[in-house]
Amino acid sequence: MTATTPNVAAAIDANTLVHRARSFRSVAALLAIAFLVVVGAVSLLAPLLPLDPTSTDLAIRWQPPSAAHWFGTDELGRDYFSRVVYGGRISLTVGILAMIAATAIGVVVGLVAGYAGGRIDDLLMRFVDFLSSIPWMVLVIVASVFLKPGLWTIIFVIGAFSWMATARLVRAETLTLRERTFVRYARYIGVRRELVMWRHVVPDAAPTIIVAATASISTAILTESALSFLGLGIQPPMASWGSLLESAQGSLQTAPYLALIPGILILLTVLSFNVLGDALRQSVSEGGAS
Numbered sequence: 338m339t340a341t342t343p344n345v346a347a348a349i350d351a352n353t354l355v356h357r358a359r360s361f362r363s364v365a366a367l368l369a370i371a372f373l374v375v376v377g378a379v380s381l382l383a384p385l386l387p388l389d390p391t392s393t394d395l396a397i398r399w400q401p402p403s404a405a406h407w408f409g410t411d412e413l414g415r416d417y418f419s420r421v422v423y424g425g426r427i428s429l430t431v432g433i434l435a436m437i438a439a440t441a442i443g444v445v446v447g448l449v450a451g452y453a454g455g456r457i458d459d460l461l462m463r464f465v466d467f468l469s470s471i472p473w474m475v476l477v478i479v480a481s482v483f484l485k486p487g488l489w490t491i492i493f494v495i496g497a498f499s500w501m502a503t504a505r506l507v508r509a510e511t512l513t514l515r516e517r518t519f520v521r522y523a524r525y526i527g528v529r530r531e532l533v534m535w536r537h538v539v540p541d542a543a544p545t546i547i548v549a550a551t552a553s554i555s556t557a558i559l560t561e562s563a564l565s566f567l568g569l570g571i572q573p574p575m576a577s578w579g580s581l582l583e584s585a586q587g588s589l590q591t592a593p594y595l596a597l598i599p600g601i602l603i604l605l606t607v608l609s610f611n612v613l614g615d616a617l618r619q620s621v622s623e624g625g626a627s
Contacts, residue, residue, distance in 0.1 A: 366616035369609035376606060380425040388419035391574060399592050408598050412588060420576055421598055427577040428558055428603070431491055435557035438496025440550045443503025444539070450504070451511025452534050462508070469501045477560060481569040491570050495557045503549040510542040517541075544617070551614035555607045562603050578603050 379386075394414035402409045408417035450461040468476070476498045484490045514520060515538065523533045539546075558578075564570035565579030573580070578599040585595035 362616055362619060365612050369612040369616075372605060372609045373613070376425060376602070377429060379422055380429055383422045383426055386422070388416070388422055390415060390419040390423045390576065392416070392419075399588075401592075402594060409592065409594050411584070411592070411595060417595065417598070420581060421578070421602065424576040424578045424581050424599065425602065427488065427571055427575060428561060428579065428606075431488070431495065431561040431577070432554040432558040434492045435495040435499065435561075436550050436553040438492065439500040439553045439557070440503055440546065441500075442496070443500035443549065444507050444546055446500070447504040447507025447509075448511055448534055448538065448542075451508040452515050452530070452538060454512075458508075461504075465501050465504050468498070473498045473501070474560065474563070477564065478567070478569060481564055486569060486572050488571060488575065491561055491564060495560050499553060499556055499560070503546070503553065506545050506549050507542060510545045511538055514538045514541050544620075548614055548618045551610055551617060555610040555614070558603065558607055558610075 392415060394410075396414065397406075397410050398412055398414040400406055400410040400414075406416050406418065408421055411417050411420065446461055446465065450458045477494050480494045480498070481490065484494065511534075520533060520537050523537055524530075561570055561577060562579030562582065565577050566583045568583060571577040571580045576584075581599040582596055582603075585592070585599070588595050
């Protein structure tokens, strides 16, 4: 009796820790969702709000945050709250559209490689390995140098060079799903390969695809911010959080809030997407285990 008591206590403690960890993840995921909803709603509704990110007034330049200007004003006297809100529209647009492009490419490549197998799988995955062997940020920077800077260029470049991880995940999932009974039966009765992939494999791989897509948004936002900070991204008069950071370099001593505000928003947005992706990944893992 006494020998089993410590084991029971240890099991209870372990269950308590697991429960607390799950509760913490749930709370963190809810906070992340709430933050993303607020940021997304404000950015989406920006044209309907009394905001003008281009109006200048040199008489009020370098004003600190106040009731009249929540985030202060910049070097041209522009309301910085308006600049940040409209910058968020651009950063989120880049993140979402680049994610869609990267996810679409990654799903197609991973699906074809995993389902076809053989030489097609070898050829596609060697190509993925080749691209993955090169630091993809270098690829993005080189491509940005040779293309005209702008919103659609950034979206294209990020989407074109950030799909490899998604392709690997989808391929691994497809290798498992293609051996399932319902997939083998569909092949046996003569259902076309394309229909089998899109009607049977893709729906079951959807949780993995969603998790990968969530991570892609964070990557795209960070990449856009880095490129804009280097002067290779969004160009004036259009602004993103990254370009606002780049513009604030010369005013760190006089107006540090110009760099702190977009920097904090980038950090919180990326962190929120990562927390959400981690929660989704954990949910998928627990669902698969059960």
